[in-house]
Amino acid sequence: MGLSQVAPASTTFAPATQESWIATRLDFLVNLSRSKSLWPMPFGTACCAIEFMATAATRFDLARFGMERMSFSPRQADVLICAGRVPFKLAPVLRRIWQQMPQPKWCISMGACASSGGMFDNYAVVQGIDTIIPVDVYVPGCPPRPEGLLYGIMMLQEKVMREKMSDSAIRNEMEPDPASGLYIPASKIDELSEPFGNSVQQTRSGL
Amino acid sequence: MSSPFAPVLPGSAIAGGAAPATPRDVPERGGPANPSAAAIAATFPASFIRSEVVWGDTTVYLRGDNLIGVVRWLHDDPSQRYDYLSDVTAVEYRDPEQELEVVWHLRSLPYRRFLRLKVPLAKGAPLVVDSVWPVYKGADWLERECYDMFGITFRGHPDLRRILMWESFREGFPLRKDFPLRGRFSRAEQLRQALSITTEGRYSMEELSVAQAFEDLPEDMRRRLSGGERTGE
Numbered sequence: 001m002g003l004s005q006v007a008p009a010s011t012t013f014a015p016a017t018q019e020s021w022i023a024t025r026l027d028f029l030v031n032l033s034r035s036k037s038l039w040p041m042p043f044g045t046a047c048c049a050i051e052f053m054a055t056a057a058t059r060f061d062l063a064r065f066g067m068e069r070m071s072f073s074p075r076q077a078d079v080l081i082c083a084g085r086v087p088f089k090l091a092p093v094l095r096r097i098w099q100q101m102p103q104p105k106w107c108i109s110m111g112a113c114a115s116s117g118g119m120f121d122n123y124a125v126v127q128g129i130d131t132i133i134p135v136d137v138y139v140p141g142c143p144p145r146p147e148g149l150l151y152g153i154m155m156l157q158e159k160v161m162r163e164k165m166s167d168s169a170i171r172n173e174m175e176p177d178p179a180s181g182l183y184i185p186a187s188k189i190d191e192l193s194e195p196f197g198n199s200v201q202q203t204r205s206g207l
Numbered sequence: 208m209s210s211p212f213a214p215v216l217p218g219s220a221i222a223g224g225a226a227p228a229t230p231r232d233v234p235e236r237g238g239p240a241n242p243s244a245a246a247i248a249a250t251f252p253a254s255f256i257r258s259e260v261v262w263g264d265t266t267v268y269l270r271g272d273n274l275i276g277v278v279r280w281l282h283d284d285p286s287q288r289y290d291y292l293s294d295v296t297a298v299e300y301r302d303p304e305q306e307l308e309v310v311w312h313l314r315s316l317p318y319r320r321f322l323r324l325k326v327p328l329a330k331g332a333p334l335v336v337d338s339v340w341p342v343y344k345g346a347d348w349l350e351r352e353c354y355d356m357f358g359i360t361f362r363g364h365p366d367l368r369r370i371l372m373w374e375s376f377r378e379g380f381p382l383r384k385d386f387p388l389r390g391r392f393s394r395a396e397q398l399r400q401a402l403s404i405t406t407e408g409r410y411s412m413e414e415l416s417v418a419q420a421f422e423d424l425p426e427d428m429r430r431r432l433s434g435g436e437r438t439g440e
Contacts, residue, residue: 088401089373095402123381123390123397124372131398 035160041077046084048111055146085113220317233263241265295349356382
């Protein structure tokens with residue numbers, strides 16, 4: 001598929017001056033360049049950020065995945081990596097950073113706390129950042145080893161490779177904001193989903 | 208502020224000037240008490256309740272009505288010179304009858320002394336105690352944290368508002384024993400309230416540098432800001 005399909009030299013409709021050419025899908029080329037140059041926006045709040053730094057450093061070397069440049073401005077970032085627990089006080093900040101990132105954008109929720117609140121089932125911590133922003137890849141672990149984060153990044157790259165430009169819905173920003181028209185009542189969410197996380201009282205709706 | 212900087216040498220006020228040694232075989236209760244405890248009892252008999260020595264540290268229980276006088280004396284008196292406030296916190300016990308205690312940790316660098324002050328506050332009455340901010344400016348954020356977590360009002364504090372929780376936090380005081388671990392509101396309501404925070408709104412106009420430079424801004428930007436437009440978008 002893609003780059004491996006090099007046209008034979010004897011094809012008649014190639015200009016004589018052109019030595020070689022390739023035919024591929026635009027989706028493939030676009031997705032290839034996107035997935036191999038994801039610039040991460042590190043949102044490190046806790047110990048997961050230490051593992052993230054280890055992943056970015058020489059031994060594991062994020063640069064192999066085209067992520068050499070940490071984008072500390074959300075405006076030049078492609079993938080938000082939320083590493084660590086997010087307290088409610090930080091929720092509007094994380095939301096604002098996500099909104100400041102230009103499309104196309106993706107999100108990796110790194111570690112148990114970012115994915116589900118983790119052990120912090122208390123009054124101050126957001127029970128999973130997917131209640132604030134959409135998440136593409138969840139990386140389990142407390143904290144995940146660098147290999148785990150790399151696996152999550154490779155999963156995200158696979159996901160990017162499968163995107164289709166004709167599918168406009170993947171760029172729609174749907175916000176789980178109770179004030180918006182997209183709000184689903186909590187009873188409906190609980191009816192559709194099952195309890196999750198480390199607590200028997202913890203449900204997807206949060207009620 | 209006008210006096211020149213004078214370095215404080217630890218142990219400089221001790222007569223013998225012996226090198227400090229880590230105390231060995233400290234008993235759980237009893238042992239040599241900090242001489243400041245007896246000095247407080249002699250100087251402020253109306254404020255002094257009792258004192259005890261636990262694991263070598265002296266705790267003095269005081270009545271709250273003249274706390275600022277005692278602390279000021281401990282700070283200023285040449286025989287005490289408690290020049291460093293380590294911590295301000297509070298303790299609430301599981302026993303609902305037992306009083307809540309506000310705790311101050313004082314350290315005297317010249318005398319190499321450590322003193323713990325406690326003021327019991329009855330639960331029925333409003334939890335009000337003197338602020339030590341006029342003596343120790345570093346008490347500002349410590350008392351704000353204590354107010355945030357326990358709801359204790361520090362009389363005389365210049366800017367008593369929440370510091371860890373957000374300004375619009377309406378669920379109470381998290382470290383009180385009657386506070387449920389997951390908070391009083393549902394998760395959905397907590398999230399809704401948290402997301403409705405305007406992140407700039409927690410700061411007063413004086414704290415925002417853009418507010419300080421407001422007069423120097425270009426005319427169009429001033430017009431937009433005064434119309435309620437937010438910066439940083």
